[in-house]
Amino acid sequence: MNISRRQMLVLLPAAAVAWKFVLAETPEQSPNYKMTEHWWGMLIDISKCIGCGNCVRACRTENDVPEGFYRTWVERYHVSDENMTEPEVISPAGGENGFPVAAEDSKKYFFVPKMCNHCADSPCTQVCPVGATFVAPDGVVLVDPKYCLGCAYCVQACPYGCRYIHPKKEVADKCTLCYHRITQGLTTACCEVCPTGARQLVDLKDPKDPIHEFLKTHAVQVLKPQMATGAKAFYNGLDGSVR
Amino acid sequence: MNGVEGFMYPNEIGLQWSVLIVLYPFITGLVAGAFILASLERVFNVTAVKPTYRLALLTALAFLLVAPLPLQLHLGHPERSPEMYFTPHSTSAMAMFGYVYLWYLMAVLVLEIWLDYRRDIVLMYQNSKGLLRMVYGIMTLGSTNISERSLAIDERVGWIVTLIGIPSAFLLHGYVGFIFGSIKANPWWSSPLMPVVFIFSAMVSGIAGVMLLYMAITKLRKHKIDVRCVDTIAMYLFYIFIIDFSLEMLDLIHRIYEADESFRSLNFLVHTQLFIPHIVIQIMLGTLTPIILLGITQVVKLPEIARKRIYSVAGCLTLMGIFAMRWNVVIGGQLFSKSFLGFTTYKIGLVSKEGLLVAIFLTLLPLFFLWVLVKLLPPWGENTTHATAGD
């Protein structure tokens, strides 16, 4: 009984779809997934992040992120009250192994998880010369690794430093918002392993998503709003010193 | 991880664009500048520069043929580059550049050179043998009509092509500037002045380049340098250089005065890592010194030999300065973090795919192309008038 339930849950859709992709000329989405019914984003709650690095490690495992590059990372800010514009920021190995213990002092500390903002008006897709990176109909910014030239123009155009050139594939690479997971009803790897719920995958087109209530009742900001990128990684409790 | 100071976003530590991307605007700049010099004679009737007309065109072609090579070598998947032509993305400056390049190469440069050389090509075709005859035969496109009327038509069409060529040359290099100037994420690049600065610096480098080439090749051929011609070129170089320098200073002063969020970071960069390439090489040695040298030749009456020496020195310094300018734009724009909290360093490899040796090779390659072109299509008036003597 258990086994068949498990098959129903994970195995059949995943493997069957995977096999279909292998064979088909033009692979399709997961059969139950309608792109036009979603508009994905992420809610990041700075007041909840403890800098454990679970998200960074999980992302590397889930997405085979190459060593030395990051689809998500965590920064630690250390800001004095008299000089907000010059925060001390560290992110040792992207926070993958956590952070050194910080001793109490007169300045404030906080962690900021970073990732692709899946911008609606994304400057990176704007500059791609061939259409190898794009905002999918469900709001996820993706790279087509079979079409990308590896010119790195998009890497230059991203104000957030979220892209890199994959050292083996020699194409642009970035967070896919775990596209292979969210199209099958799972959450992203980073959200799955975040112990404090500092990250939450949100679907802005889903009227039942708690994000709507959250946005209504909290002071939420995006990174670098002056860039007008239409970023969809919403930060709760974002400090003005965060770059 | 070495060479990082302060905080960089973790993906920013390695530079995306290497010395090859420095070469690319440098080379396209030479193309655009050389063409503008050629058009001086053709469209603006500056007859003094006639001895360099054909040389300037061939120089432009030689450099234009090499221009896409650094880009190709830099791509992770060069084999996919035709996608730029098959599915150009309308919002990408880089995609449009592919078409601008092709337009400029085929519809402007090749057509203008062909029209200008057609009579010579036909004569050389008729007077050569073997492989060379075949090459010239292909170049005639099977038409040996060099009647008075047809040459008159060529002259008229060539004039129109040059006329179209001037905005095209501006477009070609303005677009290179726009590729950088339109990146809002990078405050070192993002500036509406960038395309204009690129156009004027292109003219400066192209004019200086052709002037040097003309003097060097004439010396090598043991002919006499036409001093009136070089004087005129130097004069144009001087005035355009002043415009170029004013624009660059305008950009700089504007940045310093506005002092936006990126200023502290960029200011630090200019005073440390970029001090030598930007302040010393680009501004002091590469811009102010040649402007002063050229200014002296404009004001003081100097003997011929002194003028020629000054032109050579000024020309070399100019090319160095413009190269430094491209370096400071491309490399300098990647040395600071977009968080404005830290800096990285660029270490150029020697033998890697995007290393120093490749860069030197790509710089010399256009000169080789030019040598072939000059052999094939001699630009010296004296040959063409009695080309029947054979080559």
Next chain:
Amino acid sequence: MSGLKDAGHLFRFAGLFVLAFLIFLVVRHYIVPKSFGQYGHYRGAAMGEIAAHPAKFAGHDACETCHSDIADKKKTGKHAHVNCEACHGALYQHVAGPEQPKPGLYQRFLVMVGKAIPPDPAVLRHADDPSTVVPVKPDTATLCVRCHTASAAKPKGFPQVNPAEHSNGMPCETCHQPHNPAIDAGGAK
């Protein structure tokens, strides 16, 4: 008429252009992927390919299907919202069996021409036996401190201790049961 004749070479040049353009159009027709432009200026098939990436984390729903006893225990405690794989690591393979090598070109060719049938997904991944990939029991000595070591950088309300002082070197699970860590919740063994 003779004017046209004298401009004949220009028409040849123009002809080359037209010819090149026609060749370009033909090549373009064959080269550009079929799904390009399906949804926008990109290859529509790319999304399916990206979505075909194998998952490594199964998600807590999958865990709770079998391990409902642990899920029940966890539900009432402080770690209710800490998902299983946050501590136990990526365990998709425990659920769905170890990843099988991708079918080779030849096998795919056979399937395509109808000489072979695609393998049953159940064979492709051994799901029948979770024991083919057995999760390693996490070491609490490194696991707990990763989150709960005291640091001024952590949110004030988050429970954090100085591990050396807090337990006198005793392992965490002496007092705290990880699935429901409060001591009065019967966590002590």
